[in-house]
Amino acid sequence: QGPGLVTMPAANYHLDELPAELLAHSLGFLGSAGLARASQVSRHLAQLSAEAVDSACRDAKVPTPTVAEWGASRMLHFVEARRRAAENQGRIAVGTSHCARVMPDGSLVLTDDRVTELPTPSEVADAAEALAAAEAPLLAPPANPAEAPSGGLPPVVSDDATKTTVHTCLPRPPTPEPAHALAPPGPAEAAVNREPVAVAAVAAGDGFTVLTTVDGECFAWGDGSDGALGLGHLESVHTPTLVSALAGERVVDVAAGFSHSLFVAASGVAYSAGWGHGGRLGHGDSASCPSLRPIEALRARAHVVRAAAGEDHSLLIDETGSVWAFGCGADGQLGGGHEEPRRETPARVGGALENVHVIHAAAGERHSLFLASDGALYACGAGEHGRLGLCDEASRAQPARVRFAAGGADGAEARIVACAAGNRHSVAIDDQGALWAWGEVPTPSPCALGASNTFAASDAAPLETSIARAPARWAVLPPAVRALAVSVGLEMTLILGDNGECYRVTTPGHGGEEDSEIEDVDDYALEEADGTVAFGADGAEPDAAFDHAL
Numbered sequence: 001q002g003p004g005l006v007t008m009p010a011a012n013y014h015l016d017e018l019p020a021e022l023l024a025h026s027l028g029f030l031g032s033a034g035l036a037r038a039s040q041v042s043r044h045l046a047q048l049s050a051e052a053v054d055s056a057c058r059d060a061k062v063p064t065p066t067v068a069e070w071g072a073s074r075m076l077h078f079v080e081a082r083r084r085a086a087e088n089q090g091r092i093a094v095g096t097s098h099c100a101r102v103m104p105d106g107s108l109v110l111t112d113d114r115v116t117e118l119p120t121p122s123e124v125a126d127a128a129e130a131l132a133a134a135e136a137p138l139l140a141p142p143a144n145p146a147e148a149p150s151g152g153l154p155p156v157v158s159d160d161a162t163k164t165t166v167h168t169c170l171p172r173p174p175t176p177e178p179a180h181a182l183a184p185p186g187p188a189e190a191a192v193n194r195e196p197v198a199v200a201a202v203a204a205g206d207g208f209t210v211l212t213t214v215d216g217e218c219f220a221w222g223d224g225s226d227g228a229l230g231l232g233h234l235e236s237v238h239t240p241t242l243v244s245a246l247a248g249e250r251v252v253d254v255a256a257g258f259s260h261s262l263f264v265a266a267s268g269v270a271y272s273a274g275w276g277h278g279g280r281l282g283h284g285d286s287a288s289c290p291s292l293r294p295i296e297a298l299r300a301r302a303h304v305v306r307a308a309a310g311e312d313h314s315l316l317i318d319e320t321g322s323v324w325a326f327g328c329g330a331d332g333q334l335g336g337g338h339e340e341p342r343r344e345t346p347a348r349v350g351g352a353l354e355n356v357h358v359i360h361a362a363a364g365e366r367h368s369l370f371l372a373s374d375g376a377l378y379a380c381g382a383g384e385h386g387r388l389g390l391c392d393e394a395s396r397a398q399p400a401r402v403r404f405a406a407g408g409a410d411g412a413e414a415r416i417v418a419c420a421a422g423n424r425h426s427v428a429i430d431d432q433g434a435l436w437a438w439g440e441v442p443t444p445s446p447c448a449l450g451a452s453n454t455f456a457a458s459d460a461a462p463l464e465t466s467i468a469r470a471p472a473r474w475a476v477l478p479p480a481v482r483a484l485a486v487s488v489g490l491e492m493t494l495i496l497g498d499n500g501e502c503y504r505v506t507t508p509g510h511g512g513e514e515d516s517e518i519e520d521v522d523d524y525a526l527e528e529a530d531g532t533v534a535f536g537a538d539g540a541e542p543d544a545a546f547d548h549a550l
Helices: 020-027 032-038 043-059 074-088 121-139
Strands: 092-094 098-102 108-112 165-168 199-204 208-213 218-222 237-242 251-256 260-265 270-274 289-294 304-309 313-318 323-329 340-348 358-363 367-372 377-381 396-402 416-421 425-430 435-443 464-473 483-488 492-497 502-506 520-522 525-527 532-535
Touching: 043 074, 074 416, 074 483, 092 483, 092 492, 098 199, 098 208, 098 492, 208 251, 208 260, 260 304, 260 313, 313 358, 367 396, 367 416, 367 425, 416 483, 425 483, 425 492
Parallel strands: 092 199, 199 251, 251 304, 304 358, 358 416, 520 532
Antiparallel strands: 092 098, 098 108, 108 165, 199 208, 208 218, 218 237, 251 260, 260 270, 270 289, 304 313, 313 323, 323 340, 358 367, 367 377, 377 396, 416 425, 425 435, 435 464, 483 492, 492 502, 502 532, 520 525
8 A cells, every 4th residue: 555565465464463453453544345355354354344444434424334245335435445544735826927746755846827838948048047147046046955945955057957847846845943933044044954844734825825834844945025925025936835834733724815825724624815806815804914814713613624715715624523614705615505705703514514524625716616525515605607516506605415427336426525626617526536527627538648648749639628518528637547636726637547647637718728728748858739737756856046936
């Protein structure tokens, strides 16, 4: 299960002689078929296997099947798919003009979505020279780590670069003095032998990026004009900067809207910063706030575990599976049963979600999606273009169940494990790894796939859009590739495949282009094509950055 773990035939080991704690932990990595086999080795293993299954189902809030059903249980398959989706949640993100991916080693890859025509080597060299003249200390990482800038390691721009992708490694920052929490460290505080930090999850907004590390630290950079970085000022920041206001908290989730950000701490406290129009920050008013503030209205009412940020509304999920919504609800996206121009404090979403345990939420431009623990999906908000998937274009002020066709061999309705909401369309992943889409959906030509299962310019055709008022299978991945995660932005959709590739589908008419383009990013190197982009998981580090968000 995963790289570095070697499996050997059970007959080579006396499994019952392993310490109980180690054995129980190991069983947690087995799938349903593996547990079924393990349960036949001995009575002791059968008991531990049953406990592993029961624990997994209990955590997933689904019924536990009998031992006889393990090997072929679709419920256990769903639990495993849920676990894969949870592990990959936050690993990819799409902003208005850039996208980001967390690599398996914890490093971060970003690419500028606005670059539709790749620069020539001379153009990159000219850009590098201009940037070097303006920010010389930030462009060339010194040979001596002790001379590295304290704000973070920036991307390198080389003379022969033809790439628009950035591969960056965050140095661990020193702990700032309380009185100078927002001031950059002086020369004496420069990084000395700092170990890189591993990124856990990333979120992208309008020209800015926020992330959390595996240690629970939070970094932000990019356009700070709306205060969404939470750094206490309205200046743009060119390198990943520690959000010192969260010192002492372990951040477990981040979300980025158009011009605001949400941060969730392990303590259950949710924080927000940025533009406050419509009450999207949840502080009881519509004032903007460049400094992170806890959402006090929820402190004593809910232990928050997840967050989602739309263009001008916000969604929080607590540990009981309840959803709290605030911000602009003019199209019913807050799910309160009526249209609200603004809601300045969080209120619980009821209606169809009253007795439903929600595990994930997605906030689009003017609509919301809610994913239940049993794989059911609910939607509310603006219905134009069919973005709610409710078979019409009517808006809904309360969540309604989105129905899917058969998603498995048993003919049962597809169970959803991940979802994303964008500007005019929505995307979901079922427990088989299949993609579903509805709304104004980009429709790639079947000839977009080249013979080698990559997206080749010579075979690509321009994309168009079609209106789907109900969920339909979306065939944009190469054959036999399953989707693990999805993120939808204003102009594009990003999909992480189980082959380690990441695919981008852009929307026609956006970004100043009449047609969408497919670009193949193999080993981080962008190659021109029409329609989807894929970043590889291996290869040399890319070299150039063209935006604050990068």
